[in-house]
Amino acid sequence: xxxxxxxxxxxxxxxxxxxxxxxxxxxxxxxxxxxxxxxxxxxxxxxxxxxxxxxxxxxxxxxxxxxxxxxxxxxxxxxxxxxxxxxxxxxxxxxxxxxxxxxxxxxxxxxxx
Amino acid sequence: xxxxxxxxxxxxxxxxxxxxxxxxxxxxxxxxxxxxxxxxxxxxxxxxxxxxxxxxxxxxxxxxxxxxxxxxxxxxxxxxxxxxxxxxxxxxxxxxxxxxxxxxxxxxxxxxxxxxxxx
Numbered sequence: 001x002x003x004x005x006x007x008x009x010x011x012x013x014x015x016x017x018x019x020x021x022x023x024x025x026x027x028x029x030x031x032x033x034x035x036x037x038x039x040x041x042x043x044x045x046x047x048x049x050x051x052x053x054x055x056x057x058x059x060x061x062x063x064x065x066x067x068x069x070x071x072x073x074x075x076x077x078x079x080x081x082x083x084x085x086x087x088x089x090x091x092x093x094x095x096x097x098x099x100x101x102x103x104x105x106x107x108x109x110x111x112x113x
Numbered sequence: 114x115x116x117x118x119x120x121x122x123x124x125x126x127x128x129x130x131x132x133x134x135x136x137x138x139x140x141x142x143x144x145x146x147x148x149x150x151x152x153x154x155x156x157x158x159x160x161x162x163x164x165x166x167x168x169x170x171x172x173x174x175x176x177x178x179x180x181x182x183x184x185x186x187x188x189x190x191x192x193x194x195x196x197x198x199x200x201x202x203x204x205x206x207x208x209x210x211x212x213x214x215x216x217x218x219x220x221x222x223x224x225x226x227x228x229x230x231x232x
Contacts, residue, residue: 004155100161105153106154
C-alpha cells in the first residue's frame with residue numbers, strides 16, 4: 001500500500017527566501033506523485049505532477065519538485081517565496097495505472113514580510 | 114470549462130439529523146471521488162465511482178453514510194444520522210480514466226468542498 005509522509009506540519013519562511021517542503025513516499029510500484037495547494041476555504045489545486053520521464057518537474061507559480069527514487073522523496077521547492085504562496089500544501093501518491101490518491105497530512109506554509 | 118461544483122458550501126446541523134451533499138463533476142469525467150478532510154489532516158478517500166459503479170467504497174462508514182451516482186454524472190453523499198465527529202470538509206473530485214492501453218495520469222480536479230458542522 002502507498003503512504004506519504006510530509007515532514008513538518010508548519011514551515012515559516014521570509015519573503016524572498018527559499019521554500020522547501022519535504023515529502024517522502026512508500027509505494028510497491030513506480031508511483032505517480034503530486035503536489036496540491038489549498039488556499040483557505042478552497043478546494044485543492046494541482047501544482048505539479050511526476051508521471052514518467054524527467055525527474056525534475058516544474059509546476060505553476062514557480063514551484064518545482066524532484067523525484068528521487070533512491071531517497072523515495074519528492075520535495076517541493078521555490079527559489080523565492082512570495083506572500084501569495086501562504087497556503088497548505090499536500091503531497092500525494094497514486095499507483096501507476098490507478099486513480100486512487102493517497103495524501104500526506106499537509107504542510108502549512110507561512111510567509112513573513 | 115466549468116470545474117467541479119459542490120453544494121452546499123456550508124451546512125450546520127444538530128446531531129442525529131440527516132444531511133446531503135451534491136457534486137457535479139467536470140463534463141466528460143467518468144471517475145468521481147468523495148474525500149473526507151478533517152481539520153489539520155489530508156483528504157481521505159471515502160468512495161470512488163467509475164461511471165455509475167462504486168469501485169472502491171472500503172473507507173465509507175456504511176452504517177450511516179451512503180452515496181449514489183445515478184446516470185454516471187452527478188453524485189450525492191448522505192449522512193444519516195449525523196454525529197459530532199462527522200464535522201469536516203467533504204471534497205468531491207473528478208478525473209478522466211482512460212480505457213486499458215490509454216494514458217492515465219491520475220490527475221484529480223477538486224471542488225471547493227462542503228464544510229459540515231454538527232452541533
